Amino acid sequence: xxTSLDALQTSGTEGTPxxxxxxxxxxxAWSTGEPYHAFYQRMLPRICPAENLEIPADxxxxxxxxxxxxxxxxxxxxxELNREEVEPVLSASNSIKYYPVIE
Amino acid sequence: xxxLYVGLDPRRALDAFTTLVKELHSRGILPGxxxxxxxxxxxxxxxxxxxxxxxxxxxxxxxxxxDKILAAYKAAKRSNISSFSLTPQQRDALLGKHVExxxxxxxxxxxxxxxASDEANAMSWDAGGVQLIDDAIGMSGRPLAERTHQSRIQAxxxxxxxxxxxxxxxxxxxPVLRNPDSVQEGTEIQRISKRNLxxxxxxxxxxxxLVKKGGKFEMLPSAA
Numbered sequence: 359x360x361t362s363l364d365a366l367q368t369s370g371t372e373g374t375p376x377x378x379x380x381x382x383x384x385x386x387a388w389s390t391g392e393p394y395h396a397f398y399q400r401m402l403p404r405i406c407p408a409e410n411l412e413i414p415a416d417x418x419x420x421x422x423x424x425x426x427x428x429x430x431x432x433x434x435x436x437x438e439l440n441r442e443e444v445e446p447v448l449s450a451s452n453s454i455k456y457y458p459v460i461e
Numbered sequence: 462x463x464x465l466y467v468g469l470d471p472r473r474a475l476d477a478f479t480t481l482v483k484e485l486h487s488r489g490i491l492p493g494x495x496x497x498x499x500x501x502x503x504x505x506x507x508x509x510x511x512x513x514x515x516x517x518x519x520x521x522x523x524x525x526x527x528d529k530i531l532a533a534y535k536a537a538k539r540s541n542i543s544s545f546s547l548t549p550q551q552r553d554a555l556l557g558k559h560v561e562x563x564x565x566x567x568x569x570x571x572x573x574x575x576x577a578s579d580e581a582n583a584m585s586w587d588a589g590g591v592q593l594i595d596d597a598i599g600m601s602g603r604p605l606a607e608r609t610h611q612s613r614i615q616a617x618x619x620x621x622x623x624x625x626x627x628x629x630x631x632x633x634x635x636p637v638l639r640n641p642d643s644v645q646e647g648t649e650i651q652r653i654s655k656r657n658l659x660x661x662x663x664x665x666x667x668x669x670x671l672v673k674k675g676g677k678f679e680m681l682p683s684a685a
Contacts, residue, residue, distance in 0.1 A: 381527035385663070388565045393659050395617035398560050402610055405557035 463517040463527060464586055465573045466564065467534075468510035468555045470547060471503045477537070477544035478513050484533040484540075493519055493526055508551045510558040510572065511587075534571060545570050561613065562591050565662035575664040577627055577655075594661050597625045617658065625656040 379387070469477050478498045485491050495516040502509030517526055538545045547555065552569045564572035564586075574586050584592075595601040598616040600608055626634075656664055 381524055381531055384531075384565075384567055389660050389663055391659075393617075393621055394563070394661055395614050395621065398610070398614050398617065401556060401560050402614070405553055405560065405610060 462576045463523065463573055464576065465515040465517070465530065465571060466511045467513035467515075467545075467570050468508065468547075468558070468572070469512035469545065469570065470551060471507075471509060471512065473544040473546075474498065474503050474509075474512040476541060480541040480544060481513065481534060481537040484537040485530070488529055488533050490526065490529050490533060493517075494530065508547070508554050508558075510555050510562070510564075531567075538570070557610070561610070562587060563594050563661035572662075574662045577629060577664055590656075593625050593627065593656070594658070597623050597658065620658055623658050625658060625661070627655065630655055 467477065467481070475498065478496075482491070482496060485494070485496060495518075497514045497516075499509065499511050499514060502512045515530060517523060517530070519526060547569060555569060556566075559566050559572050564574050566572050574590060576586065576590060592601060598613075598620040600613060600616055603612070
């Protein structure tokens, strides 16, 4: 198990700070000997099976997308969106004014 | 060359790009690199793993430059985290794209690959590097329906010990293979870069060596 790689994979996700590694350390973490297929295998449970999900135009549609994933892959763990966390942010698109803030 | 990719929700890509460029500018890094916003990815409403691409061509001080870029990226992400944020589904979809295109992951948004400067005739990573690797593991000739994550893993396992010769490497080797006596210690051919399937995103620039043993050529693995 490559702990440096594990730290990288969760870096910056919910409740996890960005890892403080130099580029040298990051590169070293990727060349410690774990074959790529083993890394790939470890990642497989976390890869979203519905890779080509289209981004909903309306954040309310996130629930709909969630349901599609649940229906297709009952074992997939979903993060439940907290509607109270939704806050306005500036965007390049005028049609989208609200995003769910996850991190 | 090192290529860095930032995967983003296309609706937030412009905001994230602006924040990142400001950070890179404030640290004086911009003159030494190229930073691109991928408009094609913004056109689509699907999550993209190459919304922003950073090219680092400098061979000297590469490490130092990459550390500075990393610091700027972290600062940009901290200061405007909503632009870099992903839903869990988007993050998992990005992860799938990262591993499928043999990239080294730094965090949920940032990945990188290393390329020999003229690798794959300077095509993009997806057009050149991924194609080389897929060719090496026999994935490129298979029907799309068979190119699943599991079949890709099986193919990688079977081909683990292979090295992926770039087109430039093969071209440089041709005259040597025709005339083996022309290979000498310390020549350019020994310094030719190549890619190993065990670390597909990384290029070993200097430490692998092609040597002649008993009239045959053999690639010695890196000492590192």
